Amino acid sequence: MNAAVEIVCDIFIALAGLCIGSFLNVLIYRLPLGMSLISPPSHCPQCNAKIKWYDNIPLVSYLVLRGKCRHCGQKIPFRYFFVELSNLILWVAVLAVFDLSVYSVAYALITSVLIAIVFIDAEHQIIPDSLNIAIAAIGIVITVYSAFFPQITGVLGSATVLWWEYLAGGFGAALLFAAVYLLYRLIRKKEGMGLGDVKMIGALGLALGYKAALLLIGLSAIFACIYILIMKIAGKLQADKPFAFGPFIAGAAYACMLAGNYVIGLYLSLF
Numbered sequence: 001m002n003a004a005v006e007i008v009c010d011i012f013i014a015l016a017g018l019c020i021g022s023f024l025n026v027l028i029y030r031l032p033l034g035m036s037l038i039s040p041p042s043h044c045p046q047c048n049a050k051i052k053w054y055d056n057i058p059l060v061s062y063l064v065l066r067g068k069c070r071h072c073g074q075k076i077p078f079r080y081f082f083v084e085l086s087n088l089i090l091w092v093a094v095l096a097v098f099d100l101s102v103y104s105v106a107y108a109l110i111t112s113v114l115i116a117i118v119f120i121d122a123e124h125q126i127i128p129d130s131l132n133i134a135i136a137a138i139g140i141v142i143t144v145y146s147a148f149f150p151q152i153t154g155v156l157g158s159a160t161v162l163w164w165e166y167l168a169g170g171f172g173a174a175l176l177f178a179a180v181y182l183l184y185r186l187i188r189k190k191e192g193m194g195l196g197d198v199k200m201i202g203a204l205g206l207a208l209g210y211k212a213a214l215l216l217i218g219l220s221a222i223f224a225c226i227y228i229l230i231m232k233i234a235g236k237l238q239a240d241k242p243f244a245f246g247p248f249i250a251g252a253a254y255a256c257m258l259a260g261n262y263v264i265g266l267y268l269s270l271f
C-alpha cells in the first residue's frame, strides 16, 4: 500500500480506537449490571445530569474536567481515562506490528474486547458470554479470510496460518482447557476457574490458531502464577475471594497476537 495512504488509514484507525475506547467504558459499567448499552444516554450517576457531547470526548474531556462531573463535582473514576488510553496505545502497537489488513483490524477489535474482559472480570469475577461470542465472531471472520489469504505479514516477518488450524485451535483449546477445569474440580473439590474462562480460551483459540493457542494456555498460566507468587510474598493473597483468571488470559492473548507466530516460527526453526 502507498505510504501516505497507510498513514491516513492509521490516523483514522487510531481515532476509531479512541471512540471504541470510550464505548468500552460504557460496556464495562453496564454489561455486568445487565443494563442496555444505548439507553439511557450517558449520565452522571450522582446528579443524573446528561453528559453533553463536548464532555464526552475521549481523553480530552477527562483532562478538561479534571476528572469531575461538570454539574455536581462528583469524581469520575480514573478508569475512564485509563481504558481510553490503553485502547489507543494497544491499538497503535497492533498497527505498528502488522501491515494494514483484515488481520490487523481483527486483532485491534479483539484487543478492545480483551480490555473489557480484564475490567469486568477483575471487578465482578464474570466474563459475559456476549464478549466471548464477540471474540468467536471475529475468529470466524479470520478463519474464512484465511481460506483465501492465509499469510499474516508485519514487521516481525510473515506467518502462514491455514483455515483448519484456526478450527483446531477453537475446538482443541476449549477441550484441553475444559479437561484441566474438570481435573481441578475433581482434585480440589471446588471451582478453580469459571466456565467463562473455558469459553474465552476456545474463542481465542479460534481467532489465533492452535499453535498460538497452546502458547496462550501456557503463557496465561505463567502470568497467573507470577501474580499469585507476588501477592503471596506481599501477604495480600485472599484465599476466600474468587480468583479472576480472565485478565491473565487477556494479557497472554494480546502477547500471543502480537508475537505468537514469530515466537513459534523461531522455536520450530530450531529443529
Ligand SMILES: [Zn+2]
Binding pocket: 044, 045, 046, 047, 048, 049, 069, 070, 071, 072, 073, 074
Ligand atoms: Zn454529576
